[in-house]
Amino acid sequence: MEWFQGSQKYVADPHLASAVQVAQALEKPLLLKGEPGTGKTSLAQAVAHELGLPFFLWSVKSTTKAQDGLYLYDTVQRLYDSQFGTEGISDIRRYIRLGQLGQAFSSQKQAVLLIDEIDKADLEFPNDLLWELDQMEFYIPETGETIKANTRPLVIITSNGEKELPDAFLRRCVFHYIQFPGPELMRKIIKVHLPDLEEQLLSQALEAFYWIRGLDDLQKRPCTSELIDWLRILRLEGVSLEGLEKALPFAGVLLKKEEDLEVLEDAQRRKNHA
């Protein structure tokens, strides 16, 4: 088996890479938690891309039900067709639409399935998927068919911790918490996204960024994706290094809340004063 080590586009720290390996080897879903913007969602894409596997994304919303991932029986279409005498309406299989989980199961090649933000759905949602994820199969009563995975897909699940997941579900997963990257790793990550960024700008921006993250009273600390956006704007607008030292231009890109911007202003005033 091929192991995931990170890729050109995705910098994975060794802990994360080893968690992916453990999930691959033990054939268990990998549950990723961590601050928003630490690359939980993009990991699955990177793994699929790097290992050359087909990728299925099941994006969970508050109204999502477990059934949606398996299959949908399009009765309305069938009724509609029946009104016009379309051929083949007696074949129910024509009206079974597989969900992302169903498609990943029936993929010929081993697939990577991302169940994104599982905590958004109802509290019972993860429990409803236990059997399917354990056995990698499900039954369609309408047609009497069983959809079974040829090769177990690598399942990656992300959660922002909005809801506690049930214990029975957690125990079946390989758990990994993505730590917010330190300056060293962050530098590598930035290099991947903005390869030709000036060294000095990067250093100064990083210093400012980690200083902001360290402020106590922030409600929402800026994360990687916001830092990248900020660097893009700084470069685009040609902000001078002196400018960055005196004030923090475009801080609104880093901090989205008005209260947080006020916190930053206060902190800057104190810093300049001292």
Next chain:
Amino acid sequence: MLEGFLVYLRNRGFSISVEQWLTLMRGLEQGLHRASLTGFYQLCQSVLLTSETQMDPFRKAFQGYFSSLEEERQPSRELLDWLRNPERIEGRCDPLQLLENRDISPQQAQELFQERLKEQTSQHNGGSYWIGTQGMSPFGRDGNSLRGIQVAGAGEFQRGFQAIGREEYADFRQDRVLNLRQFQLAFRRLRQLSSQQETSWELDVEGTIRRTCDQGGLLKIVHAKPRKNTIKLLVFIDSGGSMDSHRGLCATLFQAVSRANHFQDLRIYYFHNCVYGHLYTTPACSLKRWVDTKKTLEALSPDYKVLFLGDATMDPTELLGSRYYAHMARGGSGGLEWLLYIRNRFKKSAWILPQAMTLPEGSYWRESYDIISNIFPMFSMTIEDLEKAFRFLMEPV
């Protein structure tokens, strides 16, 4: 041979299932621990833990269990070089020695290891006594001994648990005071879906379409019970005075409460020192913005869940009421009577302290705390305690 570790972890409150343990064993069989203690630690983390709140306690537990393996004396550079670049030899596994080493305790291994470190002066590969590679001694690298000390693993010398001796995850400990997200999470415990108790029905559009189509177009109406949170919450927040030092924390809790949009109704009032005849509607406790306590609360049904947020530390006279204050300024009653009134008016109430009480018994400022804790169950502002408080509020009366 690791069962002791499982029992040890379970005794320390890690609820690890047999299935998880077997998964760990499967991981070890497949070599996912990469023949190093750090790798083993990471594998355990991946397989046995289910939440970031467990990471720090787990690190400590792991260290506690395996710390006896940590080298006291650092092996020399030369020794490490032999271990990293051994001369290869084949087939050196002695079953008898294997059995002997199996019963070595971590303490014995440690003692023997220290002894050898003092004695050893040359390279040893495939032996059963010295620190070396591939052999049967309990020390060294790539050996066949079941137990012992890994000296230079996975290309880099790893000094036992030093590599994992970091405080990175301390933030997530359950007993730590909370941040906004954690508050929000805790508040989600206050949820009771109406479908569980309500008797009214509403039209289930999805269900109706489905059943109708199933019948080939013959209309079939389907009803379902609505799913809405029926929890009504009444919050009293102590503002100002001794609460100033907890302002940040209280603001966070307040945000979590006010942003939680899943309550059927949410009322927030403020008080200064204690609740009296008037409730303030803003944290500034301005006299212009107050409402009559009795009138306000009488309008609310008794099934509101009541949450007090305050340090419960006040001058006893504020609670028990001197004659002047009680009758002139505070609408006729002392604070205590008001608290009792609220307790009796509503079915469930709890008191949240920003900090666990630390004042010694019998001290002047503690008196009010002791009195109030007899009226309301007290909880401090940690995840664990907050969850307890909410569970208490959710319990049937």
